[in-house]
Amino acid sequence: MALLAGIWAFPGGPKPVLQETIKAPSVTENQIMEAPTAISPPQAMAISHYVVQAGDTLSGIAQHYGIDVETLTGANPAVSELIHPGDQLIILPAKGVIHQVNTGDTLWDIAYTYGIQVDTIKSANAKTSDQVDVGEKLFIPGARWGRADTAVARASASRFIWPTKGEISSSFGWRWGRLHAGIDIANDIGTYVMSARAGRVIWAGWRGGYGYAVMLDHGGGYVSLYGHLDDYFVEIGQYVRAGQRIASMGNTGNSTGPHLHFEIQKDGQPVDPIGFLP
Secondary structure, three states, X not given: OOOOXXXXXXXXXXXXXXXXXXXXXXXXXXXXXXXXXXXXXXXXXXXXXXXOOOOOOHHHHHHHHOOOHXXXXXXXXXXXXXXXXXXXXXXXXXXXXXXXXXXXXXXXXXXXXXXXXXXXXXXXXXXXXXXXXXXOEEEEEXXXXXXXXHHHHHOOOOOOOOOOOOXXXXXXXXXXXXXXXXXXXXXXOOOEEEOOOOEEEEEEXXXXXXXXXXXXXXXXXXXXXEEEEEEEOOOOOOEEOOOOEEEXXXXXXXXXXXXXXXXXXXXXXXXXXXXXXX
């Protein structure tokens, strides 16, 4: 019978091995059989270094790294066209410039100066916030070195521009027993209102006595407010450049006639805008 069953039996010999089938547990609606997904932090575009070898040329090095000679020389201002073996060069990851943050710089100002988007700078430098620190070096992809000098020159200058055209009908200061926290610029309903500085929209809508209003955060503790608007063309979270049309002048809220109420706040306290305008 053992022979017919296909099993040889030897006294004292090894016992036949029985193959056991193990069923995998079924996945029910309440079970999740997915591996956890790791979320990688954003990675900055790497800046590298290269030691010049005998026979190297600037054009050859630039071509090897996929950049142009202007980008290479701009990143290495101390290096002349006559490079020598042993010279160490900074190699940018793509065409662009390095911007060192100056006192008063904000991410929006830097982006506006170089003509690129704030998010582009944040992505290239693996930044998760809009905060920049004095002395911090940022890679500005696609920018040209001619604009770098402009950015440095702007650091000590007033960053605000006039937000609209018209006549000042009321100045900053105390009146009727309370502080008039801005200046009023009178003109016709519908006159364009521009951003007085690059920034991010933190309010766009009805704001009590201000009527329809827009508020912009410019970084560094500065906020501007535009009140009594007839209409506005931006939304909360949007980045705007200096001089961009954001609204039209109106007569909404507690207003005595068509005008723009313009405020500048520093660390939450109103300051006289005249001191910040050209």
